[in-house]
Amino acid sequence: METFATLLDGLATTQSRNRKVALLGRYFRATSDPDRGWALAALTDGLPVRVPLRRMLADLMLRVIDPVLYKMSRDYVGDTAETVALLWPDTAAPRATGDTTTLDAVVAAMSIGTIAERTEALRTFLDALNPSGRWALLKLIGGAPRVGVSARLARTALAESYGRDVGEIEEIWHALDAPYEALFRWLDGVADRPDPGLRPTFRPVMLAHPIEDDDWPKLSATDFAAEWKWDGIRVQIAARGGEVRMFSRQGDDISAAFPEIRSAFMSQHCVADGELLVVHGGNTIAPFNDLQQRLNRKTVTAKMLRDYPAHVRLYDLLFEGEEDLRALPFSVRRQRLEAWHAHNHPPLTDLSDLVAFETFDALSALWSQARDDGIEGLMLKRRDSAYQAGRVKGQWFKWKRAALTLDCVLMYAQRGSGKRSSFYSDYTFGVWRTKSDGGPDAGDELVPVGKAYSGFTDDELRQLDKWVRTNTTESFGPVRAVTPGLVFEVAFDAVQRSARHKSGVAMRFPRIHRIRWDKPAAEADRLETILSLITPVSQPVA
Numbered sequence: 001m002e003t004f005a006t007l008l009d010g011l012a013t014t015q016s017r018n019r020k021v022a023l024l025g026r027y028f029r030a031t032s033d034p035d036r037g038w039a040l041a042a043l044t045d046g047l048p049v050r051v052p053l054r055r056m057l058a059d060l061m062l063r064v065i066d067p068v069l070y071k072m073s074r075d076y077v078g079d080t081a082e083t084v085a086l087l088w089p090d091t092a093a094p095r096a097t098g099d100t101t102t103l104d105a106v107v108a109a110m111s112i113g114t115i116a117e118r119t120e121a122l123r124t125f126l127d128a129l130n131p132s133g134r135w136a137l138l139k140l141i142g143g144a145p146r147v148g149v150s151a152r153l154a155r156t157a158l159a160e161s162y163g164r165d166v167g168e169i170e171e172i173w174h175a176l177d178a179p180y181e182a183l184f185r186w187l188d189g190v191a192d193r194p195d196p197g198l199r200p201t202f203r204p205v206m207l208a209h210p211i212e213d214d215d216w217p218k219l220s221a222t223d224f225a226a227e228w229k230w231d232g233i234r235v236q237i238a239a240r241g242g243e244v245r246m247f248s249r250q251g252d253d254i255s256a257a258f259p260e261i262r263s264a265f266m267s268q269h270c271v272a273d274g275e276l277l278v279v280h281g282g283n284t285i286a287p288f289n290d291l292q293q294r295l296n297r298k299t300v301t302a303k304m305l306r307d308y309p310a311h312v313r314l315y316d317l318l319f320e321g322e323e324d325l326r327a328l329p330f331s332v333r334r335q336r337l338e339a340w341h342a343h344n345h346p347p348l349t350d351l352s353d354l355v356a357f358e359t360f361d362a363l364s365a366l367w368s369q370a371r372d373d374g375i376e377g378l379m380l381k382r383r384d385s386a387y388q389a390g391r392v393k394g395q396w397f398k399w400k401r402a403a404l405t406l407d408c409v410l411m412y413a414q415r416g417s418g419k420r421s422s423f424y425s426d427y428t429f430g431v432w433r434t435k436s437d438g439g440p441d442a443g444d445e446l447v448p449v450g451k452a453y454s455g456f457t458d459d460e461l462r463q464l465d466k467w468v469r470t471n472t473t474e475s476f477g478p479v480r481a482v483t484p485g486l487v488f489e490v491a492f493d494a495v496q497r498s499a500r501h502k503s504g505v506a507m508r509f510p511r512i513h514r515i516r517w518d519k520p521a522a523e524a525d526r527l528e529t530i531l532s533l534i535t536p537v538s539q540p541v542a
Contacts, residue, residue, distance in 0.1 A: 001101040001129060003031060004039055005136035011147035020149060025161030028184075037179025038103040040158075042140050044151035045252075046178045049110045053142055056119045057084055060126070064089055075477040078415040081138035085131045101128055103140060104179075110141055146417055152250045162187040167204045167389045170251050175199045200238035202247045203271055203318055203326075204389030208379060208396035215397065216360060225330065225383055226355040226363060229376040229398060230313055231288045231494070231508075232277040233295070237261065237312065239268040246276075257297045258310050264347040270340070273316035273387075275352065278308045285311075287496040288508055314341065315352040318387060326387035333387065370401045376493070377401045403491040404533060405513055406431065407524040409446055410486040413468040415478040416453065423461055424468040424480060426453040427512070429488055430503065433527035446484055447503035449530060450492065455512030464515070487516035487524050495533045505530055 010023045024043075028036050041047040057080065061070045065087055077083045109121040122141070126134050139145040155173065159166035164187065175196030176183050185191035234249040244262040246255045255262055258276070265272075278286040278294065286308070293308050294300060317337040318326050325333050334354070341351055355378065357363040367378050377400040385395040408429035416425035430446040456464065467486060474481040491513040498506035505527075 001103065001106075001133045001136055003027065004035070004103060004140065005132040007039070008136050008139055008145060008147050009132065011145075011149055015148065017153070020153060021157040021160055024149070024154060024157035028158060028161055033181050033184055034179035035103040037181060037184060038107050038140070040154060040180055041178035042143070042145060043147075043149050043154045045143060047107070047140070047143055048178060049107055049141055049143070051110055051118055051141065052115065053138070054080065056115065056122055057138075059119055060084075060123055061087070078421040078478050079417060081135050081142060082421070084126075084138060085134035088126050088131075088134055090130075091127045101125060101133065101137070106137060106140060150250065151252060155251075158183075158187065168193070170204050171201055172196050173251065174201050174245065174247075174253055198241035198243070200240040200243055200245045200271075202236060202238065202245075202251045202253075204251070205234065205236060205249045205273065206385075206387050206389065206396060207249070207391045208381075208398040209391055209393065211380065211397040211399045218394075219360070219380075221358065221360050221363070223382055223384070224380045225334070226357060227315055227352045227379045227381070228355060228370075229379050229400065230275040230277060230285070230352070231376045232275040232285075232291055232313070234273075235276040235312065236271065236273055236318075237265055238271045239265040241269075242266065244268075254295070257294050257300055259300065260305060261310055261312060261348060264312075264349065268344060268346060269321050270317065271319035272312075272314050272337075273318060274312045274314040274349070277311045277313060279311045280309075288494075289496040289498055289506060310348065312349045313352045314349055316387065329384045329386065330381050331383040367399060367401070371494075375401075400493075403493060403513075404495070405489055405491050406530060407487050407516060407519060408449065408490045409484050409521045409524045410468075410482055410488060411446055411448055411484065413464075413480050413482060420461075423465045425461055425465070426451065427464075427488070429490060431525050431527050431530055432522075433503070447527060448501055449495075449503050449505055449527075450490065450507035450510040452488075452490065452510045452512050455491070456515065460515060484521045487519040487521055488512050489514040489516055495530055497534065503527055503530075505534065 004027075007023060007027045011020055014020060014023075027039065031039065038047065058067075061067070061084065070083070070087065073087060074080060074083045077086075106125060109125070110118055112118075113121070125137055129137060139147075155169050156166050158164070159169055169183070172183075172194050176194060182191065182194045186193045235254070236247045236249070238245050238247070244255070244265045245253055246258055246261055248254055261276075276291065278290040280286045280290070290308050294304060294310065297304075314337060316330075317333055317340055318324070320336060320340055325336060328336070338351065341349070355363070355366060357366065363378065370377050377398065380397040380399060382395050385392075388395070408431055410427055411430045412428040413424035414426040414428075415421060416423055428448050428451045430448040432444045433447055435443055435445045468480055468482055471483040471485060472480045473483055489512075490507065490510050492507035492510040494508040495505050496508060497504060500506065
């Protein structure tokens, strides 16, 4: 556990991608099976341990500290694992030398028995470890270490450490189970690459570069096809042997949240690329906010299926049967996709139309209308481009519509996590609206429209944190309400109606563009302005 704790501490305290990759690589090479596999599973959300950890810890902490003091400490620190690790009393008995608590032993103890039995096992582990070990133990069991490592980064670290292509790992990843001993035997060079068999697996996706002004002179309109850029999420559907899985572009399996899409492809044998959307009324694309109701769920209810019906707009075909089409030019793959879809036409799907144009000036005129039509922008794909993993320069471009900006007033600040756990770094902001037409309560009030935690430097974070502490009016655990005196210029991609916000609207991808220290809060934007920016998606589903 000590080496795992050292790994997590290193990952949590560096923002460098290369340093994270190096730390992971050294750990995987120096640690034996199955512990390195369990660590990999914890970092990629694949640990087969499901326990009510908060309930177990609440029970254990009642034995060592006043519950009110524990809650206050947890609210101040902002992280349960760190709070428990620091508050848990050291045992009087001296610890044995060496790292005697293995990850394998923890997984075994947390996987069987009643909740009471597993709670006692957890107490034993906490007694045996020092604070850093206790912190790592709880991060392991909790299933979300939050140390700045995505599943993709962990797989990349494996590839770079062992001199493999990350695509080789990703293509077998979803056919493997923790603790990944077959994977490590192959990486160590003592066994063949694991065979996924008939299981459908993920294929690394091809991505686009944002188009820049200096790109246009180098491009010829006749070399490119254009498609609309839809406001959903990129997905890949793999169907084989009566099994269907759907993956995000990072390779995360999101099949469980969309059973109707799996059913639609059950009789197919293919790998298809497309955009996951929600439709209403059977033929109109819904705002992204509706799709969010379905994302990141292990299961979905009948009401969700009814209220937020899923649909996939297809734009590429990677495999047809056993035939790998990825080396073919885009224009040929598009013809194959059209023929395949016309023959099979799986339910809940259609094709993303190609946008006809002869010159980039003509295409620019269409692009300028994208916001009015509720579309994110355009995709440009070189007609002769093979389907290659990652962002291949000069092949595909995304031409997103320009960001919108509004001046909003800071309303609440919340403590961050990890490196930012000591700072108020998550900001909720709002705009003004009129409370009523008359009476003693007439006047303006702030209503929240979004939340952001990016777009500022470390120096600005320290200034913002100081301002929040100085201007706090109320505290709610890790959240502080502040005097309405600080204005953010917020950039965002779109605005949508939302029942979750008091304002009735929510921003899409908000980020802080500029801190307006100079602007009076009373001069910030009003709700009427943001409401005028709502554009319904009018593009029908075929």
